[in-house]
Amino acid sequence: MDLRLYELEERSVELMAKYGTEPADFVMSPEAMKRMDLRFRGLPYSFIRLCDTVKGFHTGYLDLTGRHEYRYLSAFKVWDEFRQTVIAVLRTARPVQAQEGLPVVRNSRRTLVERGHPNACILVDTIVLQKLSRWRLPVRDLDLLLCFVEDVQNCMEVYPLPKYQRLRLLDLPNEVLHRIARRTEPRYLRKFGSACKLLRDISWPTLHEERKIGLPVAAITDARAYRLIDLSWEQRDEAQRNLALAERKKFFQDANAICTQPETAQNIRRG
Incomplete structure (x- = not known):
């Protein structure tokens, strides 16, 4: 996986949104379509790249030109801060009845008991919500963020040690x-x-x-x-x-x- 792919895909998405046509040098692959779908759902390419970078270090799937130790430490520091933010959101969230003017996100898997009530929502502490909004992420889709956190954490449990670049x-x-x-x-x-x-x-x-x-x-x-x-x-x-x-x-x-x-x-x- 080459990290420059994200820059190319992000530029292609911007051109498609602006002109409605794909660039001539852009090749649509299943992985690219998946990332573009996540982008249209509100996830920025910077966040997708962060998650894939951490996973790429642990699985060894990342391109050799990018597997330097200093890059992993930098990416892991950002990822750990984001993970703690999501955990804080889940700890402070509680189900309430939807009211106008409240910072809410849609039903998540933490509110299965409220599935029968269409007006039930999640109330998140305003300070924690502002901290999560700093990442420019869709705070109304907590399920999507939780899936990313679980995916990266499972990958780190299977491959606990990162694989760095080794030159002869x-x-x-x-x-x-x-x-x-x-x-x-x-x-x-x-x-x-x-x-x-x-x-x-x-x-x-x-x-x-x-x-x-x-x-x-x-x-x-x-x-x-x-x-x-x-x-x-x-x-x-x-x-x-x-x-x-x-x-x-x-x-x-x-x-x-x-x-x-x-x-x-x-x-x-x-x-």
């Missing part, structure tokens, strides 16, 4: 992959690079930066740490050269350990 690493730009590599710890970066050749080429420079060959700072600034204070300059240079060779040997041992891992070796052979 290879679908991301190289600039993003380089940033991921620079912010990843070396132990995880090795697994990151063992996946395929592209990720190995991206992770290897970062691993190389982490494995620079060099002497510790203390070897240069504090000779006492390496017992070089009493040596001659020739002996001191020889000792520092041995330290550098030891660091170099350690680096190649770490590199060989990475390359001899089963996963890394297998992916290197695949290329």
Whole structure:
């Protein structure tokens, strides 16, 4: 389901109401006819889109381009506020005899005992009714709103967790992959690079930066740490050269350990 469909259908309904003809680029489908019928019954497309968005996240039916976490949190916040408003309407509603000037809605399933009285109606608290009217919804058709609430709630009970969009690493730009590599710890970066050749080429420079060959700072600034204070300059240079060779040997041992891992070796052979 593409969220842009609602914008196209809403524009088509406006043109049909204004000129009486359908746009040439509008394709009438059963789902579109159902939504248009709801629109003619008073439900705005913004509300229909809100309900379908929440359901689409939980069922996974929503288009992948729209299944972002921030969008779900925004839609769910609006939906939860609307749900609480409808619950407040149902709690404050009570059956009364119809009188002129009272804010009423038609008989709902909460007044089955009054079905035999054609003049029976639902009296809703004025403040709650004004809050419900803020949504630009047909307050005289409480059954329709209640059906939408129950439909979305049932969907959330069957599919309790929303399904977000999941991108493959290879679908991301190289600039993003380089940033991921620079912010990843070396132990995880090795697994990151063992996946395929592209990720190995991206992770290897970062691993190389982490494995620079060099002497510790203390070897240069504090000779006492390496017992070089009493040596001659020739002996001191020889000792520092041995330290550098030891660091170099350690680096190649770490590199060989990475390359001899089963996963890394297998992916290197695949290329």
